[in-house]
Structures are given as structure tokens and as C-alpha cells.
Amino acid sequence: MSALEDRVAIVTGASRGIGRAIAVAYAEAGADVALAARSKPDLEATAQLVQQHGRRALVIPTDVAVFAEVEALVERTVKGLGRLDVLVNNAGVAKVAPLVEMSVEDWRWMLDSNLTGVFNGCRAAAPHLIAQKRGKVINVASVLGAVGLPGYTIYSATKGGVIALTRTLGVEWARHGVQVNALAPGWFATDMTHEAFGEARIRERLTRDIPLRRVGRPEEVGPLAVYLASAASDFMTGQTIFLDGGHSAA
Secondary structure, eight states: OOTTTTOEEEEETTTSHHHHHHHHHHHHTTOEEEEEESOHHHHHHHHHHHHTTTOOEEEEEOOTTSHHHHHHHHHHHHHHHSOOOEEEEOOOOOOOSOGGGOOHHHHHHHHIIIIIHHHHHHHHHHHHHHHHTOEEEEEEOOGGGTSOOTTOHHHHHHHHHHHHHHHHHHHHHGGGTEEEEEEEEOSBOSHHHHHHHTSHHHHHHHHHTOTTSSOBOGGGTHHHHHHHHSGGGTTOOSOEEEESTTGGGO
16 A cells, blocks of 8 residues: 555554554555654554554654644654644543533543544644645544443533534635545444453443444554545545444444
């Protein structure tokens, strides 16, 4: 694959799971990748996987909830890798509990990481992408931004916000030649979902909502993420694509 030959991408939340899978898929497709998350050791492990494909990897520990850190991430990427073509806003957190048991701090924590973090990425990248009149932004939403599930009220609200932000920014930036789309995964086998799927009762309940009757594998996100970052998706903007085994269609 050479769909992203010599492109430069930023992937947030690249230390594990879906973020790591996207970063590796981009390297396989020919891109150099700036890797952002809060855990430097885990980012370095992702960097090794990127480098195994002969591409450059830049490790930049970042808290996406802090605009100054995201702005520094973009500047270091442009300085270290020479440009910025693709931004993947993937970093996110989740806490599962009934709303009545959630605190104001829980709300702020998820909102800051999952939605404000996406705003921070888009806002920090804007001057570079608009100036060059081309670029791709991929925001990682969730099937739970469109499907209700008890215990996920705050998380779902943040991901619904990502879908709305993507739709409107895609329209706003179309005149600049920048495409903004969202990728909405369903249930995937990652560190974030390990605890839930470790319990047979919960695993059976969640899998029952998926017509394909299985969870996704992180590497299955890669090809779609490459498509959204490549010239093949130049006529697509403001869209959310659900990769969920049919969950949102059921």
C-alpha cells in the first residue's frame, strides 16, 4: 500500500488500541507519524512498530485536553517531520456508571478529553491545513454517539458532540480543500473494553446488539482510516462512518 506515501500524520491516543492500529496502518501506507498520548513508554512501543515499516515516528507526550500542549504537538510535528497532512483525533476516556452516580468532575474529565480534545486538535492544525489548502481530519467518534446504552450517558454525549462538530466543520472547511470526517467504531477488543468483555454476562449482552455477533479487532480499523486520509476520499466531507458490525443499523 502506498496511498499515503510521504504524507505526515498526527495520531492522538496512539499509545494503544485503535490509535496504535491507525498509526501502524498509516506507516504501512507510506506515512510518517507523530504519536501523541500521555504515556511515553507506550508511545515508544508504537513508534517501534511504525519504524519497522521504514517510516519515521515522532513521540510527543501530550494531554489533548490542554490546548497549549496540542498546539506544541502540531508545531513539533511540522518542525520535526516537515509538514502536516493528516490529523487523527482519537484520544478519549470513558467511565461507565449510572448518571446519578456520576460527579461533575466525571463530566468535565470526559468532556475535556473526548470533545474539547477534538476541538483543540482541529483548532491547532487549522492554520497549517488552511494555508496549504489541503488536508484530512479524522475524528474518532463512537457508535454510542448514535445508540443509547445505560451507563454511558456522559461518554455518549461527548461522542455525539464529535459527530456534530465533524459535520459542521466539514462544511466550514470544504472551501479550503480540507476534508473532515469521523470514524465511529462499535465494540472493539481494546484495553478500554477489556474489563467489560472480561465478564461473560456483559460480553454476551453487548455482543447481542451486534448483528455480526462479534467484536471488532483493532487492525480492522486501519484500512478505513487509510481511506479517509487518502486522496480516494477527496469528495467526502462532514460524514461519519460507522464501523460497528451493524450495531447502529439494527
